[in-house]
Amino acid sequence: MSNEVNPNIHSTETSHADLHDEHHVHHHKETFITKYVFSQDHKMIAKQFLATGIIWAIIGGLFSVLFRLQLGYPDETFPILETFFGRNAEGGRIQPEFYYSLVTMHGTVLIFFVLTAGLSGTFANFLIPLQIGARDMASPFLNMLSYWFFFAASVVMLSSLFVQTGPASGGWTVYPPLSALGQASEGSKIGMDLWLISMALFVVSSLLGGLNYITTILNMRTKGMSMTRMPLTIWALFFTAVLGVLSFPVLLSGFILLLFDRHLGTSFYLSDIYVNGQILPNEGGSAILYQHLFWFLGHPEVYIIALPAMGLTSEILSVNSRKPIFGYMAMIGSLFAITILAFLVWAHHMFVTGLNPFLGSVFVLLTLLIAVPSAIKVFNWLTTIWRGNIRFTPATLFAIGFVSVFISGGLTGIFLGNSTIDIHLHDTKFVVAHFHLVMGVSSMFGMLAGIYHWFPKMFGRYMNNTLGYIHFWVTITGAYLIFWPMHYEGLAGVPRRYLDLSGWTSFNQFTELNKFITIVSIVVFAVQLMFVFNYFYSMFKGRKLTTTNPWGANTLEWTTPINPGHGNWTGEIPEVHRWPYDYSKDGREFIPQTEKVGEDESQH
Amino acid sequence: MISDVKLNYSDAVAGEKKSKKIHPHKFTMWVAIGSMIMMFAGLTSAYVVKSGQATWQEIRIPELFWYSTIAILLSSVTIRLSLRNFKAREMQKYRLLIAVTFALGVLFIVLQYLGFQQMWASGITLSGSGAGQFIYVIAGFHALHVLGGIVALLIIFIKAFIGKTKTYSSLPIEIAGTYWHFVDALWIYLMIFFILIG
Ligand code: HEM
Ligand SMILES: [Cu+2]
DSSP states (O other): OOOOOOTTOOOOSSOOGGGGGGOOOOOOOOOHIIIIISOOOHHHHHHHHHHHHHHHHHHHHHHHHHHHHHHHOTTOOOHHHHHHHGGGGGGGOOOHHHHHHHHHHHHHIIIIIIIIIIIIIHHHHHHHHHHHTOSSOSOHHHHHHHHHHHHHHHHHHHHHTTSTTOSOOSTTTTOTTGGGOGGGOGGGSHHHHHHHHHHHHHHHHHHHHHHHHHHHHHHOOOTTOOGGGSOHHHHHHHHHHHHHHHHHHHHHHHHHHHHHHHHSOBOSSOOSOEETTEEOOOOSOOHHHHHHHHHHHHHHHHHHHHHHHHHHHHHHHHHHTTSOOTTHHHHHHHHHHHHHHHTTOGGGGOTTTTOOHHHHHHHHHHHHHHHHHHHHHHHHHHHHHTTOOOOOOHHHHHHHHHHHHHHHHHHHHHHHHSHHHHHHHTTBHHHHHHHIIIIIIHHHHHHHHHHHHHHHHHHSBOOOHHHHHHHHHHHHHHHHHHHHHHHHHHHTTOBTTOSOOTTOGGGGGGHHHHHHHHHHHHHHHHHHHHHHHHHHHHHHHSOBOOSSOTTOOOSGGGGSOSSOOTTSOSSSOOOOOSOTTOEEETTEEEOOTTSOOOTTOOOO | OOOOOOOOTHHHHTTSOGGGOOOHHHHHHHHHHHHHHHHHHHHHHHHHHHHTSTTOOOOOOOTHHHHHHHHHHHHHHHHHHHHHHHHTTOHHHHHHHHHHHHHHHHHHHHHHHHHHHHHHHTTOOSSBOSHHHHHHHHHHHHHHHHHHHHHHHHHHHHHHHHOSSOOOOOHHHHHHHHHHHHHHHHHHHHHHHHHHHO
């Protein structure tokens, strides 16, 4: 790691008067602190996001395994549960209230901390400057702050796990009035405040990150990198940032009003409440208001999670099937359509919570419309790999896995999007199955594909392939075995977020099935730990790269040295002459973006 | 690794046309403004939704808010002038105008606070959920944004006095100015909103 960067070389012909303040170059020794801790290098920040995300994924995943244990075996006691949860699992059995806290934390951690910060934070930071040809983000300082706000959010959320009354409960959506009234449940006490503070910090982190991603993409592309020559990863990360920047602030306003209701006696969300034998004075509030504010973020949020995975998948599938991406412009168009529609469908989460049914029908229409751009994307991925010369690396497999689970989960979205069917399916395990496949598993696959694919660029070493294959096959099989049966449970009416279903005799038919799901979950979790081992082991002991472009890819990140320093390119930033998907063209396997278009080259 | 790189944007901007020269930091401010607009849009649309309900209680805006409106409008003018003087290298006038802007910003906050006191004294407290409670939250949050601008100005101001190196870049003050105009415009919008929907 000793690549001297010489950013002094300007490719400018004219000097820009108002940019001159950025022209100095400082050469000084980097300390451990500035290099690994308060680093402003986008690549290091990306690795920090990834490492933090992995730690959260282990915690969030462990929660699900532990509560799955109790769900599969409601009558058994498990000493290990008491070891982990102490008082909250007295005698080795999870308390029902605590179960509610656990699902809440599982959802919050995986949705926000892993699949938002861990996914966008990692790949937007890592890939944007590298793939558009920039030395760093528009504002490396804000970028560093973005990570540290995330870190602070993590610390607060983590601390909420250890307070006496336990972490927040009420689901990752923290609906009032339950979340607004401390006396309503243990999980609505200090745990809820910590949750809200942590999430406010998280929103700030996402905004700082998002601002930077948008600005960098629009303003700092290298010469020749027109918008329509950008890799689809960048397009996807761009729309992700737009979604975040426009929807997170609305969530924040919802949280602010909630904090006022909690502590300052307002009644934005509260009205006519009788709790613990006590009549509350609050009047005039509306709990539905919170749901509008929440889901105005909440629905875009699911696309904030999905779009980066889509971008990574597009890139990986094209590179590894040695074929141009099919329908590049259609891919951008559908990302755009998804971004717009994502803001117009939020009320499909509220079909049965008192929403006017006529208004509901408008949202049915808009919701079903999202299936169109989603289907276009699926079609294009399939046509991209169709008759390709596919190299089945672990990254490719996970990308194909992404397409598979995205289809399976997307189809059930169409069921749920019809308000009449949703009346039956709402708040059942069917919904759980839907969003785990379409968002949880699929985005996790996109993220894993990205890690396997760009690991060589991150650390200059390869991950172990054999472990990668085992990881993939166990995970995809397990994911379907876990979530497919949940659709049937949901259709039969099994509600989500309940610990003990033994009160309903009709659900006894699922006793064995629930055990089965639990066992598969444990296996799948174990395999994820194996992946984490592979990741850290390969960082230090993996096979070393000997070439800068191991996958024979066209994009700019592979033109940097094997271990690029801060500034990315040692000399000038390369100029771009073509789109990134010239694979198997004119008898050549791949043509990097930096190569000039030849005289007699065919058009793409 | 022995080099720490200050980025230079000329690399990136080189290929672009001259007209697209907006500095990335300025652009970032514009995107941030978009995001702050969404936050206040969220709050005011909550207000609209609630104002349609039966138990909604209207209120009258405290007079002091009119004076604070004047203060913030004036401050927008002074910050504009200070930028002009900075560019003309009239540093004496520039410092004065920044100081005046700063003072007007503080005055705005004080007037808002007194306005809140007026409201509170007239019996509008935090209990209930009519226009009053929303105004505490929305105007309060707006005031926090102004406070942020004041802190930024303070930093620029201190730099202008005790900075060792002479700066010729008007970038920080331009960005602060954009933000300042934004919180000003936002306040005008909020006033009109409170009056029309209140
Ligand atoms: C074909 C497109 C889709 C349609 C029509 C659709 C429709 C729906 C509907 C109507 C619900 C509400 C169900 C209920 O609570 O009763 C829902 C829930 C959900 N969907 Fe989708 N969906 C689609 C795609 C997606 C995608 C792509 C994602 C994520 C990447 C996603 C993530 C979620 C999540 C997280 C929930 C559950 C939220 C909760 O209540 O905790 N959906 N979906
Ligand atoms: Cu949705």
